[in-house]
Amino acid sequence: MRSIPMKQRSLKISLIITLIVTLMAAYTVHSQEDVKTVEDDAFSERMRPIVPFLHDEHNENALIEECGVCHHVYDDNGQISEDETSEDNQCSECHLPEKSKNKTELIKYYHNRCKNCHQQRNAGPVMCAECHVKK
Amino acid sequence: MHAVYNFVSGPLVWVSFILFFGGSIYRIVSMAQMAKKTDPVVYHFWSLKYAMRSISHWIIPFASENMRKHPAMTIVTFAFHICLFIAPLFLFAHIILFKASWNISWIYLPDTVADVMTWIVIGACIFFLVRRLTQPEVKYVTSFSDYVILAIVAAPFITGFWTYHQWVGFRIMGIAHILSGEIMLAAIPFTRLSHMLFFPFTRGYTGSEFGGVKHARDW
Numbered sequence: 001m002r003s004i005p006m007k008q009r010s011l012k013i014s015l016i017i018t019l020i021v022t023l024m025a026a027y028t029v030h031s032q033e034d035v036k037t038v039e040d041d042a043f044s045e046r047m048r049p050i051v052p053f054l055h056d057e058h059n060e061n062a063l064i065e066e067c068g069v070c071h072h073v074y075d076d077n078g079q080i081s082e083d084e085t086s087e088d089n090q091c092s093e094c095h096l097p098e099k100s101k102n103k104t105e106l107i108k109y110y111h112n113r114c115k116n117c118h119q120q121r122n123a124g125p126v127m128c129a130e131c132h133v134k135k
Numbered sequence: 136m137h138a139v140y141n142f143v144s145g146p147l148v149w150v151s152f153i154l155f156f157g158g159s160i161y162r163i164v165s166m167a168q169m170a171k172k173t174d175p176v177v178y179h180f181w182s183l184k185y186a187m188r189s190i191s192h193w194i195i196p197f198a199s200e201n202m203r204k205h206p207a208m209t210i211v212t213f214a215f216h217i218c219l220f221i222a223p224l225f226l227f228a229h230i231i232l233f234k235a236s237w238n239i240s241w242i243y244l245p246d247t248v249a250d251v252m253t254w255i256v257i258g259a260c261i262f263f264l265v266r267r268l269t270q271p272e273v274k275y276v277t278s279f280s281d282y283v284i285l286a287i288v289a290a291p292f293i294t295g296f297w298t299y300h301q302w303v304g305f306r307i308m309g310i311a312h313i314l315s316g317e318i319m320l321a322a323i324p325f326t327r328l329s330h331m332l333f334f335p336f337t338r339g340y341t342g343s344e345f346g347g348v349k350h351a352r353d354w
Contacts, residue, residue, distance in 0.1 A: 047227050047246065104231060104240040111235050122137040127309045128228055129301045 038114075042092035042106055048132035051114075062124070070113060136306060143313045144232075151317035158324030159332050166333070182343040189342020190335060192354035199354035208266070215259035219288070222252035223316075228299070246299070253296045260289040280326070287322050290315035 035055035059065070073084040074094075086094075091113075096106040114131065118124035125131045170177045192198045202209040223229060227243040234240040244252075264285055267277045294312035298305050322328055330337075345353035 102240065104234040107231055108234045108238070111231065115235075119137065119141055126137060126140050127298075127306060129298060129305050129309070134301050 038110065040090050040092050040106070040110075042090070042096050043103065048128070049134050051131045052133065062121075136310075139310055143310055143317070147314070147317050151320045154321035154325075155323055158321070162324045162329055163332055163336075166336075177340055180343050180347055181340060182347045185343045185346030186335075186339030187342075188346060189353050190338050193338055201354075211259050211262050214255050215263075218252035218255045218259075222249050222256065223291070223295075225249075250296070250299070253292050256292045257289060257296070260285055260292075284322070284326055284328060287315070287319050287326075288328070291319055 036052065038051040038053045064070075067085040067087055068080065068082070071086045071089075073081045073086045075081045075084075091109060092106050095109040096103070114124075115126050118126050196209055196213045197203055197206075222244070225242060225244045226249050227246060230240050230243045264282070267273050267281060267285075291312060294308045294315055297308040298312050302308070319328075323331055341353050345351045
């Protein structure tokens with residue numbers, strides 16, 4: 001069997017690694033731009049259909065420009081931080097911290113975020129089936 | 136639609152809760168005072184032992200002679216009353232609303248179980264309706280209000296089922312569901328649905344009189 005020279009092999013490996021990293025980066029950027037549903041790993045078993053949510057379209061319609069409106073971070077005094085946001089975190093990371101079995105806690109935060117805002121603005125869905133659409 | 140939803144799911148909930156809880160206390164207290172004034176023997180003969188003996192025979196299926204004579208009615212009425220309470224109180228969607236409003240939650244049923252229970256309630260209401268229309272002895276004591284009461288009880292379950300399954304017009308049905316639930320709650324103290332409040336007292340007194348005075352069974 002003919003062995004590949006050391007230099008050539010390491011070049012191949014680094015090319016493959018570069019390709020994988022590029023693809024992963026492209027995928028991540030793509031998925032960030034193209035959020036279509038409200039998802040959270042904490043919801044392993046779903047009681048209701050997943051909520052369709054076109055992130056960019058929603059924020060254009062709702063005239064939301066600040067990320068922190070939804071992706072907020074609370075500071076040590078319990079106030080919403082003005083400089084920090086949390087786009088890279090799932091809601092459950094803060095709102096369901098201790099692997100709690102009581103998922104109603106996390107559901108409450110999701111509903112408060114979406115439904116309360118819709119109620120205050122008299123716009124957007126507020127009833128169960130308006131978001132949790134059966135296919 | 137937002138204004139209507141906000142109204143029926145906000146202030147009207149409080150109105151119905153106040154009418155239900157306040158009305159229930161008012162009805163029990165005023166009934167107790169009236170009995171003291173016009174029918175003091177109720178207090179005189181009341182016996183906790185005989186009351187409990189009678190109540191226990193009437194809340195266990197087929198534990199009374201009358202229930203054994205009417206097996207279909209017994210099965211339907213027990214299934215109906217159990218599902219009527221369990222389904223709404225342990226419904227996932229309701230618990231989510233309690234959690235959102237008051238930050239309290241408790242165990243909930245799988246939705247399929249709640250669905251079957253809803254069917255049982257609706258089916259039982261149809262059974263009661265047919266019974267009122269066809270059985271001479273029941274027809275004789277039935278008035279128009281009995282049909283209204285039956286509709287008041289069936290409505291939240293029909294509209295809830297409709298809304299959950301997202302059939303056509305589920306938004307209107309959702310509003311109708313909340314509203315009909317509030318009407319039912321508010322109606323309990325002030326209609327024949329008040330048997331929910333008075334059952335332990337009427338049954339308990341009958342049991343007391345039969346047990347303590349007539350030395351007989353009332354089941």
